[in-house]
Amino acid sequence: MMFMQPSEGRLPASWRQAGRRKLAVRQTSRRRMQLRENVIGYAMLVPSLLLFAVFLFYPLGKSMYLSLHLTDPRGRIAAYVGFENFTALLTSDAFWNSLRVTGLFTLYTVIPGLVLGLVLAALTSRPRRGMRAFQLVFSMPVALSIGTAAVIWMMLFHPTMGMLNYWLSLAGLAPIQWLTDPKWALISISIMTVWMNSGFNYIMLHSGLQSIREDILESATIDGAGPVTLFVRIKLPLLSPVLFFLTVVSIMHAFQSFGQSHILTKGGPAGSTEVFVYSIYKEAFVNYQLGTGSAMSLVLFMLLLILTLIQFLVLEKKVHYQ
């Protein structure tokens, strides 16, 4: 069947006008709607954007500006020095020392922290009698924060009255100057940090293990995999996204740690626990050198950026996403 389509040319002129008007109305209303979408959208972004502008973007720019200047003791700009703050940093022993300390602290805390978390999570992964109590105990350190944890360990580390040295004496060993011996101080604050972070690592790895599908484990068991094979060949690869996340986060935290050194050792003895952020704090808020302090904080920014980039480029290739 054929229909005769009415062509526009045959319509009365008044109809055509009405049609055009309708189209125009629809267009303006669409434009108005688009405008309204924009207004609403930006109104919703404004609170966050404003806060970021004042407390993030502006300070970032200001840090760059400060890093090129010297400041007087009251924090005002004294002189433009170009990149001298940076070159002074790169040639100072203190800078390289704090980098080395931060690197060692990262090494001492990240790997033991992950291993401890894995062991705890593996031991509590099977539903057995009493597991909930152990889960609670192993999660408990998340209730602690740097203030409370550091004060408790300060007492435990005490050279004459502390529990640690008392137990060493019971074992017939010589006491250790935990916080005042340059050989031990960094290890001591690392032990405390691993303990404090163990709750977070445990919770992450435990829930990672719980989310592994039961049928995968069953079929592996039927194929004759023992508990160790099961853990190394099946669970670890399936946990790799969580492990990767924890590695990135722990390294970031280690590079940004401050409270340990501030409360327990004040960066000492002999700078052996002076981590990077503690150096920034000392430079900017004890010595009031805002210029060099800003330069140091920008170096930290660059370091973290590079480290994270490397981890995503190198490590993430080994991560198994389901």
Place this chain on the structure above:
Amino acid sequence: MTIRHGWSAAFMYIALIVLALVLIYPVYYAFASAVMSPEESSQYPPRMFPSHLDFSAIRSVVDLVPIGAFIRNSFFIAAAITVGQVLTASLAAYAFTFVKMRFRAFWFGLFLSTMMIPWEVTIIPNYMTVKSLGWLDSYPGLIMPFLASAFGVFLLRQFFLQLPKELFEAAVIDGCGHWRYLARIVMPLSRPALASLAVYAFLNAWNMYLWPLLVTSTPEMRTVQIGISMLQFEEFTAWNIVLAGVSLVLLPSLIFLVLGLKQLVQGITAGAVKG
């Protein structure tokens, strides 16, 4: 088979108990010292168990330092930051999910990029800003810089994206505007994600150390972290007074942990959404 199984189970329980004792010991030590008498806590060899409950240390610490003010400050600051972050983040996340405005991709990219900026880079200029605003040693100085969170926006957007699209289309056909859709549909449906963000934000705010250290100076404005760590510099006759303070501060957190472990776990693991 069963014998081997029994042995491995026994071994596992021994390992569990040893690890649990080691990990819980520092906290036990704090609580045990808090209820010892000053003489008992400074004995040598050190005592493992208090002979009887002695509350003099707890009483002294409450008398000597404004520990109630520390807890109140920390609680108020953390609560304000949590509410602020949940509000600003849900607004922005809604805009990034449902509102078709111009340059949306650009702004989202900008938000994401802020997650790369470590807080330490901004600390010197922020200190100067807060100082020039006269906010040193005040609540605004402790709260304002933390009211927005790019991580929160990202977390909530991921959740909003999973809400069924048909819901939004149906609401639009029914003439429901953006604000109403956000308040009536999106927020109630996103309660789990909002709770996760809230727990995460609260914990981070509660645990802040460097910033409150810089901007507070009077004891009355100190947060728990600063107040507790400064106890060690005070001249006390016995150090178990310090540990009594630590125990008082730890008690609410531990109770919270026991009661809300599940929510806490969800809040913490929320941080791992596609690490």
